[in-house]
Every structure is written in C-alpha cells, then in structure tokens.
Amino acid sequence: MAKHLRLYLRLIGVQLRGQLQYRTAFLMDALATAVLTMVGFGSLAMIFQRFENLGGWSLGEVAFLFGMVEFSFGTMDMLFSGFDPQHFGQQVRRGSLDQLLLRPLPITLQVLGSKFVLRRVGRIVQGALILLLGILASDVGWSVGKLLYLPIVLMSLVSFFGGLFVLGATLTFWTVESVEVTNIFTYGGSEMMSYPMHIYDEWIRRFFTFVIPAIFLNYYPALYFLDKPDPFDLPPSTSFLAPLVGFGTLVLALKVWDVGLRHYQSTGS
Amino acid sequence: MSSIITVSGLHKHFSVPKRRAGLWGTLKALARPEMTVVRAVDGISFTIQPGELVGYLGPNGAGKSTTLKMLTGLLVPSEGEVWVNGQVPWRERERYVASIGAVFGQRTTLWWDLPVVESLELLQHIYDIPAARFRDNLAQFRALLDMDSFLDTPVRSLSLGQRMRADLCAALLHDPVLLFLDEPTIGLDVVAKERIRQFIQHVNSEHGTTVLLTTHDLSDVEKLCNRVMIIDQGRLLFGGGLPHLMERFGGNRELVVDFAEEYPAVDVEGAAVVARDGLRVTYQFARQEITASALIGRLSARYRIQDLAVREPEIEATIRRIYEEKLLESP
Numbered sequence: 001m002a003k004h005l006r007l008y009l010r011l012i013g014v015q016l017r018g019q020l021q022y023r024t025a026f027l028m029d030a031l032a033t034a035v036l037t038m039v040g041f042g043s044l045a046m047i048f049q050r051f052e053n054l055g056g057w058s059l060g061e062v063a064f065l066f067g068m069v070e071f072s073f074g075t076m077d078m079l080f081s082g083f084d085p086q087h088f089g090q091q092v093r094r095g096s097l098d099q100l101l102l103r104p105l106p107i108t109l110q111v112l113g114s115k116f117v118l119r120r121v122g123r124i125v126q127g128a129l130i131l132l133l134g135i136l137a138s139d140v141g142w143s144v145g146k147l148l149y150l151p152i153v154l155m156s157l158v159s160f161f162g163g164l165f166v167l168g169a170t171l172t173f174w175t176v177e178s179v180e181v182t183n184i185f186t187y188g189g190s191e192m193m194s195y196p197m198h199i200y201d202e203w204i205r206r207f208f209t210f211v212i213p214a215i216f217l218n219y220y221p222a223l224y225f226l227d228k229p230d231p232f233d234l235p236p237s238t239s240f241l242a243p244l245v246g247f248g249t250l251v252l253a254l255k256v257w258d259v260g261l262r263h264y265q266s267t268g269s
Numbered sequence: 270m271s272s273i274i275t276v277s278g279l280h281k282h283f284s285v286p287k288r289r290a291g292l293w294g295t296l297k298a299l300a301r302p303e304m305t306v307v308r309a310v311d312g313i314s315f316t317i318q319p320g321e322l323v324g325y326l327g328p329n330g331a332g333k334s335t336t337l338k339m340l341t342g343l344l345v346p347s348e349g350e351v352w353v354n355g356q357v358p359w360r361e362r363e364r365y366v367a368s369i370g371a372v373f374g375q376r377t378t379l380w381w382d383l384p385v386v387e388s389l390e391l392l393q394h395i396y397d398i399p400a401a402r403f404r405d406n407l408a409q410f411r412a413l414l415d416m417d418s419f420l421d422t423p424v425r426s427l428s429l430g431q432r433m434r435a436d437l438c439a440a441l442l443h444d445p446v447l448l449f450l451d452e453p454t455i456g457l458d459v460v461a462k463e464r465i466r467q468f469i470q471h472v473n474s475e476h477g478t479t480v481l482l483t484t485h486d487l488s489d490v491e492k493l494c495n496r497v498m499i500i501d502q503g504r505l506l507f508g509g510g511l512p513h514l515m516e517r518f519g520g521n522r523e524l525v526v527d528f529a530e531e532y533p534a535v536d537v538e539g540a541a542v543v544a545r546d547g548l549r550v551t552y553q554f555a556r557q558e559i560t561a562s563a564l565i566g567r568l569s570a571r572y573r574i575q576d577l578a579v580r581e582p583e584i585e586a587t588i589r590r591i592y593e594e595k596l597l598e599s600p
Contacts, residue, residue: 003397010394018382098343099378103395104367265345265359267283 004109011113019118030122037070037126055199057228060137065222066194067131072157073190074123076165079158081115085168085183089176097264107261108254111169140225149240153221156246160217161190163249170253170260185212193218198231213249216241272316273447273479274340279349281310281335281503309335310346311503317481319446322473324494325483328592332503333483337451340481341371354446367396370440370478374452377432378439379424385435386420389442396443403442410438413468430461437465441472448472450482454489466492487588501592518587521553523580524564529573537567548575 019026044066048059057065081087088111091097100110140146168182189212197205197219208214216238223230224239286302310332317323327333338344339351342358342365351358356365372378379388393403411417414434419427427435433453440448453469454462470493472478484490490497490511497514499507507514524540528548535542539559540552554564561579568574 007394010391014380014383014387014391018380021382095373095376098338098373099376101343101362102341102366102371102378104363105395106363262345265343 004106007105008109008113011110012116015113015116016118019116026119029119033074033119033122034126037123037130041066041130055196057196058138060134061222061226061228062134062195063130064134064138064140064226065196065218067127067129067134068154068157068222069190069194069218070127071124071131072127072154073161074120074127075154076158076161078117078120078124080112080162080165081117081120082111082113083162083165083169084115085165085172085179085186087115088169089172089179092172092264093176101265108257138226141227146225149221150225153217153242156242157217158246159250160214160246161186163246163251163253164189164212166250166253166257170257173260173264189214196222213245216245273319273354274315274317274481275350275352276316276336276340277314277350279310279313279336279339279351280308280347281332281339281344282347283307283309308503310339312349313500313503313505315498315505315508317479319479320473320477321496322469322480322494323482324490324497325481325500326487326490326497326588327483327500331500333500334451336500337371337373337449337481337483341369341449342366367443368445369447369449370443370445371449372433372436372440372451372453374455377424377436379432379435381425382423384421384423385416385427388424388435389439392439392442398443402444406442406444407438410441413471414438415464430457430464433457433461433465434468437468441476441478444476446479448478448480450480452484453482454484454486462486462489469493499588499591506591515581515587516556518591521555522561522582524552524554524561524568525578525580526550526552526568526574527576529575532572535572537564537571539567540564 041063044062045059048054048062053059054062077084091114096114100107100114103110164182164186168179168186171178171182189208192200192204192208193214197208197215200208205215209216220230220234220239221242222228224236230236230238283306284304285307287305313332313336325333325336335344339346340353340358342362345359353365354368356368358365378392379385380391383391389407392398393400398406411420414437416431416434416438419431419435422431424432424435437453448469450469454465457465466489469480469482473480482489482493494511496508496510498505499514507518523543526535526549528535528550531548535545535550537552540554542550543553544551552564554561565574565577
C-alpha cells in the first residue's frame with residue numbers, strides 16, 4: 001500500500017514536471033479557468049442585484065453552494081483526469097491502455113497516475129474563495145459538528161464526481177459515442193448542482209434525486225450548514241447522507257470499472 | 270527440459286457487427302445488429318523451450334498480434350490453454366507481467382515528456398529492481414544499444430529507431446525470462462534493423478532470455494530465429510527450423526550457366542529453361558527430383574561450360590508461395 005502510494009506520487013510527479021516545463025502556458029491556463037469560474041459567478045451575482053434572492057436564498061447562501069461544487073469538481077477534475085472519459089476513450093482507441101496493462105501495478109492506480117491536470121488549481125482556488133465568501137456573507141452558526149462535517153462533504157463531493165468520471169470512462173470500453181452523453185451528466189450535472197435544487201422543475205429534481213443522487217451531496221448538506229428549512233420535508237438526517245452517497249458512488253463505479261476492464265480483455269478493442 | 274511456453278487448442282473469436290449497405294442497412298444494423306464471428310485465432314497449439322528464439326510469421330490479419338496479446342495477458346482467449354513460465358498470463362496479471370518483457374511495435378511504454386533515462390528510472394521503481402542490478406543492466410544495455418547520445422532527450426523527440434532501442438532497453442531492465450516483440454524492426458532503416466537484431470541475439474544468447482517475435486521482415490527471421498512458426502487465417506501452418514522450411518517448400522532452385530560457346534538447343538532432362546540471354550541460360554529444377562550436382566553432371570557431359578551458379582529460392586518468395594498457393598492448407 002505504501003509502495004503504491006509512493007509510486008502514485010512518482011507518476012504524478014512526472015505529469016507535474018511535464019506541465020511545469022511550459023510555465024507560461026500553465027499560468028495562462030490556470031488564469032483562464034479561474035476567469036471562467038469568476039465570470040460564471042459574476043453573472044449570477046448580477047442577477048442578484050435585480051432579484052435579491054434566488055428561491056429564498058441570498059447571494060451568500062448560493063455562493064456557499066456554488067463554491068462547494070466548484071471546489072470539489074475542480075479537485076476531482078485534477079485528481080481523476082486519467083479517467084476523463086474523453087481522454088480515456090482516446091487512450092483505449094490508441095492502445096495506450098495495453099501499455100498500462102503490461103506493467104506490474106494496479107490498473108486503477110496507473111490510470112490515476114497517467115494524467116494530472118495541475119492547471120485545475122485555478123478552478124479549485126476560485127471555488128475555495130467563493131465558498132469562503134459564501135460562508136462570510138451568510139449566517140452560518142458554526143458548531144463543532146459543522147466544522148467537522150464540511151471537509152467530509154467536500155470529500156464526498158469529490159468522490160461522487162470521481163465516480164461519475166470512472167463510470168464515463170468505463171462506458172468508452174463499449175462505445176466512444178457515449179462521451180458526449182457522459183459530459184452532460186458530469187459537467188452539466190455539476191453546473192446544475194451549483195444552484196439550490198428547489199428552483200428547478202420537479203422532474204429535474206427527481207432526476208437528481210433518483211437517477212443521479214446529487215441532491216444529497218450539496219443541497220441537503222447546505223440546508224444543514226445554513227440552517228434552512230427543507231421544502232420537501234425529508235427527515236433532517238437526509239443532510240448527512242452525503243458521505244454514504246458520495247463514497248458509495250465511487251465504490252460502485254469502481255466495481256463497474258472492473259467489469260469494463262474484463263470486457264476489454266475479452267474483446268481487446 | 271520442460272517448455273517455457275505451452276499453448277494448446279488456443280482460440281480467439283471476436284463478434285463484430287455485420288456492415289450492411291445503404292441507409293436502410295445501416296438503420297437495420299443499428300436496431301438489430303447481426304454479428305459475424307471472426308476467428309482471429311482458430312485452434313493453435315505449440316510449445317517453446319527455454320532459450321529459444323522463435324519467429325512468428327504471417328500476413329496481416331493472420332492472428333499474430335492476437336496470439337501475442339493472449340500470451341502477454343492482454344487478451345483472454347475464447348478457448349484453450351496457455352501456460353507461460355508456469356503461469357496463466359491473464360490470471361494474476363501483475364505477478365505475471367513482472368516476469369516478462371514486451372515491446373509492441375509502434376507503441377512506446379515510456380513517458381512522452383520525460384528524458385529517456387528518467388523513464389527508465391521510473392520503471393526501476395515500478396518493477397522494484399534492486400539498485401545495483403539496475404545500474405549494471407542499464408550500463409550494459411546503453412552500450413549495446415548505443416544510447417548515450419539520446420539518454421537525456423525527451424521520448425517525444427526521439428527518432429523511431431532511437432525510440433525502439435529505448436523501449437527494448439526498458440523491456441529488459443528487470444531481467445525478464447521471456448521477451449515478446451511485436452514487429453520490432455518495422456519502419457526502421459537497414460542499419461537500425463541490424464543493430465536491433467544484434468541486440469536481440471545478444472540478449473538471447475548471453476542472458477538466456479527466451480524470445481518470441483512477430484515480423485513481416487523475413488530477414489529478421491533469417492538472421493535471428495532458430496525456429497519459425499507460420500500462421501495464416503488463425504491457424505498454424507508450419508512450425509520448425511528454417512532449413513526444414515526451405516527444404517519442404519523451397520520450391521524450385523535455379524542453376525545459372527554461362528556456356529563457353531553458342532548451342533542451338535540447351536535442353537536437359539530434369540530442368541526447364543526459364544531464361545536465355547546470349548551465352549547465359551537459367552534453368553529451374555525441383556530439389557526433390559534432381560540434385561544440383563547431378564544436373565551439372567548432365568550438362569557438362571553435353572556442353573562446354575564456362576561458369577555456373579546455383580541459386581537458392583529466397584525465403585520471402587517461399588513463404589509468399591505458402592500463403593498464395595495454400596501449400597499448407599489443412600484439409
């Protein structure tokens with residue numbers, strides 16, 4: 001295990017060094033990602049100037065939600081870049097996956113170590129800032145429970161998004177045409193999760209409850225942190241399902257990934 | 270001695286959707302795809318002894334790479350058994366691949382942005398190679414493969430020949446007992462080919478590494494391999510030594526004769542005239558029917574001969590003949 005962690009860090013180190021060779025390109029990229037996030041949030045802030053609240057949520061409260069999602073998605077996008085369906089699908093088609101299978105290391109570790117997009121740091125920092133802004137602007141009555149739960153929720157979100165990436169990568173074993181669809185779920189999903197769920201139509205909410213259980217990872221935890229009433233009258237414990245749903249998604253995704261790998265090894269395409 | 274590779278009754282079948290013509294066909298194929306079974310490998314058995322250097326030949330799509338993928342554990346067969354070095358390649362992948370080396374032609378195992386030497390050091394950690402052994406092996410291989418000039422070059426900037434050398438080195442640093450090579454000389458110039466061949470030979474004879482290589486290039490086989498296996502349409506057509514192959518399928522040899530004077534007719538029993546250019550006449554004869562010395566005897570009894578030469582058929586032509594004329598088609 002320790003050996004695997006060391007090797008993982010070495011593999012990541014290779015990626016980092018490759019990217020830092022092009023320092024200017026890296027800085028520009030990080031800056032661009034940060035600006036994009038900022039513009040997204042800026043336009044939201046502008047809307048607030050007119051309407052003052054969004055479904056009863058203040059700008060600060062939405063910023064809390066928005067920052068949580070941005071920070072976690074950015075972190076995931078950095079750590080799980082190897083599983084990025086678009087990138088991974090290409091690896092499969094080019095036969096690069098075979099090269100990984102020829103090395104005596106767990107394949108999951110190698111895929112994680114095959115790509116690490118450092119410039120996502122821009123999005124991560126930006127997300128953290130917006131989250132901080134949200135915390136400062138809204139009235140979070142901090143308690144030990146909330147302090148402990150916040151990092152857990154963030155990690156759950158990272159695992160959840162990571163699970164979606166792994167599932168998307170797995171689909172490319174069968175068809176590369178799946179990539180566009182997967183992107184709707186990952187990028188589109190994270191976008192929608194940045195706003196309070198109760199502003200959406202019921203069918204969308206149902207989708208994010210039963211198909212992709214995103215509602216348990218951002219909306220319900222946010223209700224707990226911001227001490228807001230639940231418009232859907234679910235038990236208060238619903239706010240604490242995040243780790244179960246987040247880590248559960250990742251574990252489940254990795255199981256499906258194993259099935260995909262076995263399929264790959266029986267068809268080789 | 271027991272075999273290092275044992276393959277018996279190996280099959281690999283792929284289901285591929287049947288393509289149909291026209292828009293309607295495409296739509297129908299989408300709704301209810303009809304599958305065709307492609308028998309990429311269709312019942313192959315062979316054994317390889319430790320220390321052998323075996324060439325695996327066949328035209329494109331014959332099943333060479335599919336076989337190699339199964340031997341390296343990348344693919345799981347549809348049917349049949351494979352034992353390599355006491356292991357089943359596709360079970361316990363990590364343990365198995367630690368004991369073999371493999372280079373798949375055009376693809377590199379190395380890290381694109383890293384200088385070659387750092388890629389190799391990374392492999393040292395991945396394969397857990399003791400520092401002393403790594404140092405010795407690297408020193409030896411870099412000398413043999415003449416790698417000094419590009420050790421610090423990033424892999425992406427290497428020429429194809431350099432990259433192949435780096436990949437060979439990478440595949441052997443952990444002292445594998447077996448080396449699988451898929452088209453190791455493809456796309457290389459004559460000098461680069463030669464260097465790679467010498468290296469493979471060295472590894473085989475000095476380290477006792479068993480080598481199985483696929484190739485299109487018959488001079489690879491001619492210069493390297495003590496045994497060839499020929500595969501076509503998923504079936505093994507021939508397995509044996511090169512001389513044996515030539516003897517069995519070598520087809521017609523040629524005798525080129527420069528006569529001392531002009532003769533109106535130069536016929537002789539047992540051989541056919543295939544070319545005539547002034548005093549020079551080329552005969553073709555079957556090795557099963559007449560020996561070269563008997564033919565020369567007959568000719569010199571009748572004509573005055575200035576000079577002569579016997580031409581052996583080229584291995585390339587021989588193998589092409591085997592494919593084209595289906596000489597080995599099993600009933």
